[in-house]
Amino acid sequence: MxxxxxxxxxxxxxxxxxxxxxxxxxxxxxxxxxxxxxxxxxxxxxxxxxxxxxxxxxxxxxDLGDIKQKHWRFMKELPRVKPFYAVKCNSTNEVLQMLATLGTGFDCASMGEIDMVLRMGVPAADIVYANPCKQVSHIKYAAAHGVCKMTFDCEAELFKIAAFHPKAEMILRIATDDRDAWCALSSKYGALVEQCEDLLKTAKNLNIQVIGVSFHTGSGCKNTHSFCKAIEDARKVFEIGKKLGYQMRLLDIGGGFSGNSEFRPTFEEFADVIRQSLNQYFPNNKEVEIISEPGRYYVESxxxxxxxxxxxxxxxxxxxxxxxxxxxxxxxxxxxxxxxxxxxxxxxxxxxxxxxxxxxxxxxxxxxxxxxxxxxxxxxxxxxxxxxxxxxxxxxxxxxxxxxxxxxxxxxxxxxxxxxxxxxxxxxxx
CATH class of the missing domain: 2.40.37.10 (Lyase, Ornithine Decarboxylase; Chain A, domain 1)
Incomplete structure (x- = not known):
């Protein structure tokens, strides 16, 4: 009690x-x-x-002012990372408009979310279709509207992309150790590192462009060091992709950060670990674009x-x-x-x-x-x-x-x- x-x-x-x-x-x-x-x-x-x-x-x-302050805080702590707000978290029109005004990108999970963001005038280049498993009609919609950045984690997804969106720029989602998170998303999504070479070879055979790697350490992640291992694994997959001839140029570090000031570890503690890991495994600022998918962080408080x-x-x-x-x-x-x-x-x-x-x-x-x-x-x-x-x-x-x-x-x-x-x-x- x-x-x-x-x-x-x-x-x-x-x-x-x-x-x-x-x-x-x-x-x-x-x-x-x-x-x-x-x-x-x-x-x-x-x-x-x-x-x-x-x-x-x-x-x-x-309070839209609270969202604005969260954005400045994010940019201060993670200056190399562009946030792509997770629309699923809170899709009220006023929130989306504020974030678009601030210059964030958007993480969309469906045709409906993509349509919502496009109707606000957000360019397709600022959208990542970050659902690893997509319905064909939604893939067709993304293709018709120029939304090319998409995630995948299995071979079945590659066959759909080859058939219905051959110009897509695919991002391979890998599994993480998210056992300490509220929502352990890797129980559903993410390929193991040892599976990635075969997936990348399949993509190559299908003439699909793969541009990078994504991961998610779980919503409500409680362990800052989950990011260390995930970023290290992402680097390994980058090297596999380069050996196969891909131009690996994007890293998506996911989201899951809390927006509650009482949550521990703090956002600053996560950001410190992420900065150190990025500097170790992705030291060249111009080599790789780094994005994130914060949702709770922006709107919770x-x-x-x-x-x-x-x-x-x-x-x-x-x-x-x-x-x-x-x-x-x-x-x-x-x-x-x-x-x-x-x-x-x-x-x-x-x-x-x-x-x-x-x-x-x-x-x-x-x-x-x-x-x-x-x-x-x-x-x-x-x-x-x-x-x-x-x-x-x-x-x-x-x-x-x-x-x-x-x-x-x-x-x-x-x-x-x-x-x-x-x-x-x-x-x-x-």
């Missing part, structure tokens, strides 16, 4: 600040009303207004979601000493079939830490509390046995760091809609 660290004194209504959502105009140009309003200020005032007006719908506050308590239940439970203790169950208006599906899928490795939408005295008694989503299933549980002060129906509960795989994975099961998103552009240090 966890106790509330601080009764969310930093989340409270502040009627002195007005609401200034960001205005975004057309899909090719990002036009922002930069009021300097912080996401926290907007959130506080939005809750205050909702209470006054009797509105209970869940909502997000998204930019989005905060505010939920309303729609029902309060009080339960008395007998403890080991025979005495009864008070417990509470609160039903909220969003859950694991909506915003929190990603947390449910990796719940053994991540724990939600709610904040509260009103102040409580530090000496206030805390009770074991369960937080549930609104659907009619018993698996729709967000938080188990978390110590909170006694709350009431209509109170607000806040969850920060909700930008990654929340909106993009959300369903409308039981007819519950996705929360509305309000965008702000906070000012920060450049």
């Amino acid at each position: 966890e106790k509330l660290q601080s009764p969310a004194r930093d989340i409270h209504p502040d009627t002195r600040n007005g609401l200034h959502p960001v205005t975004l105009l057309n899909r090719n140009n990002l036009t922002l009303l930069d009021t300097g309003t912080s996401a926290e200020q907007f959130l506080q005032q939005k809750i205050s207004n909702n209470i006054a007006q009797g509105h209970q719908d869940a909502f997000y506050v998204a 930019a989005f905060t979601v505010a939920l309303n308590i729609i029902t309060k239940k009080e339960v008395y439970e007998k403890g080991a000493d025979g005495n009864s203790r008070r417990k509470f169950s609160y039903i909220l208006n969003d859950g694991v079939y909506g915003t929190f599906l990603d947390f449910y899928l990796v719940k053994e490795k991540q724990k939600l830490k709610p904040l509260l939408g009103k102040d409580f005295a530090t000496e206030q008694e805390l009770f074991p509390s369960n937080l549930w989503g609104p659907t009619c299933t018993n698996v729709d549980k967000l938080v188990n046995e978390f110590y909170l002060p006694e709350l009431e129906t209509g109170d607000w509960v806040i969850f920060p760091n909700m930008g990654a795989y929340s909106i993009s994975m959300s369903t409308t099961f039981n007819g519950f809609p996705q929360p509305k998103v309000y965008f702000v552009l906070s000012k920060g240090d450049e």
Whole structure:
């Protein structure tokens, strides 16, 4: 059981600040009303207004300024690496427009994602079709629209490419040691180093151009040294490719970096290891283009979601000493079939830490509390046995760091809609 660290004194209504959502105009140009309003200020005032007006719908506050700061941080720490944002992580139009304005490329996994990015005016050269196993109709779409950079990890994919996109520039994805990651992607994708020569020979026989190597150390990677081995292996595959006559010129180091400031190792610690490994195995800046596929890193901390308590239940439970203790169950208006599906899928490795939408005295008694989503299933549980002060129906509960795989994975099961998103552009240090 966890106790509330601080009764969310930093989340409270502040009627002195007005609401200034960001205005975004057309899909090719990002036009922002930069009021300097912080996401926290907007959130506080939005809750205050909702209470006054009797509105209970869940909502997000998204800070595009946070995304901008993450980009400058990325470029500072990894100056040799161009980020190709993983569209799958959060594909809201405003996020994609901001990243396009900042000059990132885009990692797309399907025809739908490619179409979404192309419609914003992003050139095909700034897209990598980074799904190693692709449907033929999606390959045809990529070919028709000039998207040439694509990944593969097996022979079957090469035959499809030869038949339907012979001008493709293929990137061989290799497996990594990602056992410490939340999502061990190498259990599904990536060729072993010892398989790569045969794959490259098959590509040569099919007259397919291979331009480089990619890998992914897993989403939520916890081991910085996974990058050391992966970059070393990539160098080995580069040499195999060169011996076969390929012009190996691109290295894709994947993504998986967290955007949560509490995550360890920090992004700076990962970046330090990556820089050292790149300098050791790919020392010539002009020889190889290096890209990455960050998703969580850019958007995780930019989005905060505010939920309303729609029902309060009080339960008395007998403890080991025979005495009864008070417990509470609160039903909220969003859950694991909506915003929190990603947390449910990796719940053994991540724990939600709610904040509260009103102040409580530090000496206030805390009770074991369960937080549930609104659907009619018993698996729709967000938080188990978390110590909170006694709350009431209509109170607000806040969850920060909700930008990654929340909106993009959300369903409308039981007819519950996705929360509305309000965008702000906070000012920060450049």
